[in-house]
Amino acid sequence: MRNAEKYARGYFMPPKQSLKWTQKEYITEAPTWCSVDLRDGNQALIVPMNLEEKLEYFQLLVDIGFKEIEVGFPAASETEFTFLRTLIEKNLIPDDVTIQVLTQSREHIIRKTFESLRGAKKAVVHLYNSTSVAQREQVFRKSKEEIIDIAVTGAKLLKACAEETEGNFQFQYSPESFTGTEVEFSLEICNRVLDVWQPTADNKVIINLPATVSMSMPHVYASQIEYMSEHLNYRENVIVSLHPHNDRGTGVADAELGMLAGGQRVEGTLFGNGERTGNVDIITLALNMYSHGVDPKLNFENIPGILAVYERLTKMRVSERHPYGGELVFTAFSGSHQDAIAKGMKWREEQEREYWSVPYLPIDPKDIGREYEGDIIRINSQSGKGGIGYVLQLKYGLDLPPKMREHFGYCVKNVSDQQQKELLPDEIYDIFQKEYVNIKTPVEFVKYRFTDDDDFQTVVTIRTGNEVKEITGTGNGRLDAISNALQTHLGLDYSDLSYKEHALETGSKSQAVSYIGIKASNGSVHWGCGIDVDIMTSSVKALFSAVNQMSKNGK
Structure with missing residues (x-):
């Protein structure tokens, strides 16, 4: 800048050095x-x-x-x-x-x-x-x-x-x-x-x-x-x-x-x-x-x-970035920040610690009336899988497997990027529902039964369009038997079935949620989620959802 020489330091130092305050670490x-x-x-x-x-x-x-x-x-x-x-x-x-x-x-x-x-x-x-x-x-x-x-x-x-x-x-x-x-x-x-x-x-x-x-x-x-x-x-x-x-x-x-x-x-x-x-x-x-x-x-x-x-x-407005009071001062949009915060919060749940210590959060937001939900992690195109998974778990009780969380993270970021806006928790949940939960096309699960508990032989009733039919399969477990029936009937080839289940503690405590990932012969991975009052049924619905995703994508 020009004209810096017009400014002189207008303050006055004491006539003798006064630096005892430098020996103190903090205000007590x-x-x-x-x-x-x-x-x-x-x-x-x-x-x-x-x-x-x-x-x-x-x-x-x-x-x-x-x-x-x-x-x-x-x-x-x-x-x-x-x-x-x-x-x-x-x-x-x-x-x-x-x-x-x-x-x-x-x-x-x-x-x-x-x-x-x-x-x-x-x-x-x-x-x-x-x-x-x-x-x-x-x-x-x-x-x-x-x-x-x-x-x-x-x-x-x-x-x-x-x-x-x-x-x-x-x-x-x-x-x-x-x-x-x-x-x-x-x-x-x-x-x-x-x-x-x-x-x-x-x-x-x-x-x-x-x-x-x-x-x-x-x-x-x-x-x-x-x-x-x-x-x-x-x-x-x-x-x-x-x-x-x-x-x-x-x-x-x-x-x-x-x-x-x-x-x-x-x-x-x-x-x-x-x-x-x-x-x-x-x-x-x-x-x-x-x-x-x-x-x-x-x-x-x-x-x-x-x-x-x-x-x-x-009639004054407090800036969103104003220390402690601003709307966004405890909020992370960055994927790496979100991941660290989510892991830090989980670590606190698992450990008994006297002192607060969470990455990127100098104090516990709840101490000053701020809520974890909607305050700490907010989602846009810069967000990562850790933050997106944290929002689903905190608000909806959905604890996604790490690989599924990564897959879903890209879905959410693409939507946010296309719409050029922040996504609210309900919008994120809607994307998850549409992308993974109880998917019914092209093949809808109707019911199943097992004919022999020793050999795990199953009969599965499915609906494709207006047609309802029964298909059969055998496996080394109930879910494996149903999976084999689907592969045979639909002519699909997949392996490395990943599975996770847990009680859905948010909302109705009587429900269970299952997550399944399948890997196609070309290496692509497809995920599904099933939610039902019966844990086995939720697993079957998750499998159908993953298979439907695979079928829709032409794999």
């Missing part, structure tokens, strides 16, 4: 989660939610288990103000949930914010002002000391208003655009605010360090967080909070490395909704931890239900 406990869906997420919608929608969304967040929920910018609009007053006056906030509100460091906005909070059982008042080089130079045109004065003046006013207002308040400060701010200056302004608020063990202060615009690789953000965490005043009484955005597509990585570096709290949204490319996706973060055996302290056991409410209220 859940952070404090704060949902900002109703503020960051809502303001980013083409049509923001109305009061009723915001109330329903708030309840969704409570049901998921969020204990801190940012409910808006109450001084920004009447809808935001009314929403907050409704939550408080109608006692809709559970006792164990803390609401959070945002305010700029401007006097009339701060006073309006506290007016909206009267009577709140517990609320975080989130004060912010922009500190980055770009904001200082281009937007505010102020010096560092003038920017510090904005923050300190706001901090003092928060303290005064909290003393005058009925309620229980905790303070939070964000140097907005932290990632574009010199790290030493971020530390200075945060410490000046902390000096005003004087946090204690009983009244801790939250210092939120947002990647308002993601400007660096994730390790840089982690180093910035570690430096701040190690140099903030009153550190034991400060909660370090992260608020990554996703401009570079690294919001999750920023948050994960930031937690390793000292972040104790994460602000984000469901499915990463928010301005521009969005906030960090708390669902992905939480389930990443879950995949490492760590309880995220949030309930995502019904991702499809959460997704449905989210899309209805926000």
Whole structure:
């Protein structure tokens, strides 16, 4: 691309190396989660939610288990103000949930914010002002000391208003655009605010360090967080909070490395909704931890239900490939993937294992409300015999022999390729029925009887067109006797009869299913399937089906 030279790295590394976080392997406990869906997420919608929608969304967040929920910018609009007053006056906030509100460091906005909070059982008042080089130079045109004065003046006013207002308040400060701010200056302004608020063990202060615009690789953000965490005043009484955005597509990585570096709290949204490319996706973060055996302290056991409410209220669509929540994230179309998953699932049925381990599935889809049937393996022209066989077995109880599964796999792929579409399980089953099951032309099986149990002599009644006749045969077993009768009558020559049977456990448990493969003299193999309440009859029907396939193909 042209003009790359016009871009300079706009972030700042700490004045000294901060790499202790690199010695940690994974996140060992859940952070404090704060949902900002109703503020960051809502303001980013083409049509923001109305009061009723915001109330329903708030309840969704409570049901998921969020204990801190940012409910808006109450001084920004009447809808935001009314929403907050409704939550408080109608006692809709559970006792164990803390609401959070945002305010700029401007006097009339701060006073309006506290007016909206009267009577709140517990609320975080989130004060912010922009500190980055770009904001200082281009937007505010102020010096560092003038920017510090904005923050300190706001901090003092928060303290005064909290003393005058009925309620229980905790303070939070964000140097907005932290990632574009010199790290030493971020530390200075945060410490000046902390000096005003004087946090204690009983009244801790939250210092939120947002990647308002993601400007660096994730390790840089982690180093910035570690430096701040190690140099903030009153550190034991400060909660370090992260608020990554996703401009570079690294919001999750920023948050994960930031937690390793000292972040104790994460602000984000469901499915990463928010301005521009969005906030960090708390669902992905939480389930990443879950995949490492760590309880995220949030309930995502019904991702499809959460997704449905989210899309209805926000009018946003979650991509099919979105981690964990997308329609296709646990789905394999590739034949090799399908085969590995099918074998892995079968292996789990045969083994007693403490830990989940299935190829291509980092977590058990059922843990988050996804179904194996129709979710894990879906069939198109790229699919393989393993996946197609898995669908038949899972949904219809049909456990095809390996060679028959391969033969059927080509049938299904040809249909999908010709129709240029994915095939649903019922369509796959219909193809199987038409291709193999109880085939009646050109020769229809009617009934059989055995005349001598020792010699296995049989009389088989068949129908060809409108003609019904009896044919006879002898063999070393009942099925062999019937096979010999068919070969003699029809003038066929086949060998290597492959046979498998099992109870049909899906649907009617009284039925049996048999599979038979025969090899013609020219080497071609033909398969049939029989289904009947009697196991012997199902075997005969399978044989007739295979023979009919052979006859129809002119072999």
